[in-house]
C-alpha cells in the first residue's frame with residue numbers, strides 16, 4: 001500500500017513536472033515570438049506633445065490636413081500623435097494609404113465616432129459611418145443600385161419655393177432647407193466636445209454642445225419628415241412621381257425601419273451636395289484663372305458636341321474635361337482627410353506596428369501634394385492626367401474618393417454631375433476671375449469649401 005501510494009505520488013509529481021515544463025516552453029516561445037514581433041518593427045515616430053492633452057493644441061485651427069502635412073516633412077509619412085487619451089496614427093503617403101485601405105482593411109475597417117457624429121448619424125445608421133458589417137454591405141448595395149446616373153435624386157419632388165415643416169411649426173424656403181440638411185450638420189460634424197478626447201470623463205455633463213447638436217438633429221429630422229410627407233402626398237394624389245432613391249428603398253428595402261430610411265435619404269443629400277459643389281467651384285476657379293486650359297477645354301467640347309448642349313453621353317469623348325476634374329480633385333480635394341478609421345486589432349502599416357485601439361487618419365492632401373509622386377504639386381495642370389503614365393479612366397488615382405471596400409458610393413455620379421456642369425458653364429460663357437479673386441483661396445469646414453464664394457466676370461460665347 002505504501003509502495004503503491006509512493007508510486008502514485010511519484011507519477012503525479014512526474015505529470016505535474018511535465019505539465020509545468022510544457023507550460024514553461026509555451027510561455028518562453030510566446031514571449032520570444034512576441035519579443036521577435038515587436039523588434040521586427042521600427043519604432044513609430046511620435047510627434048511631441050504636452051502631457052495629458054498630447055497634440056490637441058497644435059490642431060486647434062481645424063485644418064488638420066495642413067498640420068499633418070507639415071509634420072510629415074519632419075517625422076516621415078507615418079507617425080503617431082496623441083489627442084488627449086487616444087492615440088492616432090497619421091498616414092501621409094500613397095503607398096501606405098493604399099496598404100491601409102486594401103491590404104490591412106480587415107483590421108481597420110471600422111469607424112470611431114465623436115459624440116457629435118454619434119448624434120448626427122443616429123449612431124452609425126448610415127453607409128459612411130457604419131462599421132464594415134452586414135448592415136453596411138446591404139445599404140451600400142442599395143445606394144449603388146438605387147442612385148445611378150447624373151439625374152439620380154434622393155426624392156422625386158422638387159421644392160419649388162417652400163414647404164410647411166410641421167415639426168418646426170413653420171414654412172421653410174429651399175435655401176433654409178439646404179441650411180438645415182447640409183450646412184448646419186457640416187458645422188456640427190466638426191463640433192469639438194472635449195469628452196471625445198478624454199473618454200474616462202464621459203460622465204461629466206457638457207450640455208451646451210449636446211444641446212446644440214441635438215437641436216440640429218431635431219430640425220433635420222423635422223425637415224426630412226416634411227419631405228417624406230410631400231412625397232407621399234404626391235403619390236396618393238395620383239400625380240406621377242419621378243424615379244428616386246426613396247421610391248427605390250420603399251419598394252426594395254422592406255426591412256429598414258423608418259429611422260434608417262430617413263437617415264439613408266439624408267445621407268445621399270449631405271454627401272452629394274457639398275462635395276460635388278466644392279469640386280465644381282474649384283474647377284471653375286482654376287479655369288477662370290487659367291485662360292489657356294479654359295480655351296483648350298472649350299475647343300474640345302465644341303469639336304465633340306457642336307451646337308448640342310453637353311450631355312452625360314458625351315463625357316467619354318472629352319478626355320480633357322476628365323483631366324480638369326481629376327486635377328481639381330487632386331489639388332483641391334473636397335475630403336482632404338478621410339473620416340477616421342479605427343484599428344480594432346493589432347496590425348502593421350508601412351513596416352510599423354499599429355496597436356489595436358489606434359485611430360487612423362488618412363491625409364489625402366499630403367498624398368496629393370507629394371513631390372515624389374507629382375511634378376510641381378502646387379500647380380494646377382490638367383494635362384498631367386493626359387500623360388500616358390495616367391490612365392484617364394482611373395477614377396481613383398488621387399484617392400479623392402477613398403479606396404478599397406469603403407470607396408465612395410457616389411463617385412461616378414459626382415463625376416457625371418460635376419463634369420456636365422463644368423462643361424455647360426464653359427460652353428455658354430467665357431470666364432475671368434474678378435480682380436483680387438486669385439488670392440481668395442481660404443477654405444472652411446470639413447470639405448475644403450471656399451470661405452468666400454468665387455466671383456467671376458462671365459461673357460456669353462457667340
Ligand code: HEM
Pocket residue numbers: 127128129140143147267268269271272273275276279333334335338339400401402403405406407408409410411413414
Ligand atoms: C466630388 C464628390 C465626392 C467626393 C470627393 C467624395 C469623397 C468620399 C470619400 C473620401 C469617402 C470616404 C471613403 C473612405 O472612407 O475610404 C466617401 C464615402 C462615401 N461617399 Fe462620397 N464623395 C463624393 C460624392 C458622393 C456622392 C455624390 C454620393 C452619393 C450619394 C456619395 C456617397 C458616399 C457614401 C455612401 C460613402 C460611404 C462609403 C462606405 O463607407 O462604404 N459621395 N466619399
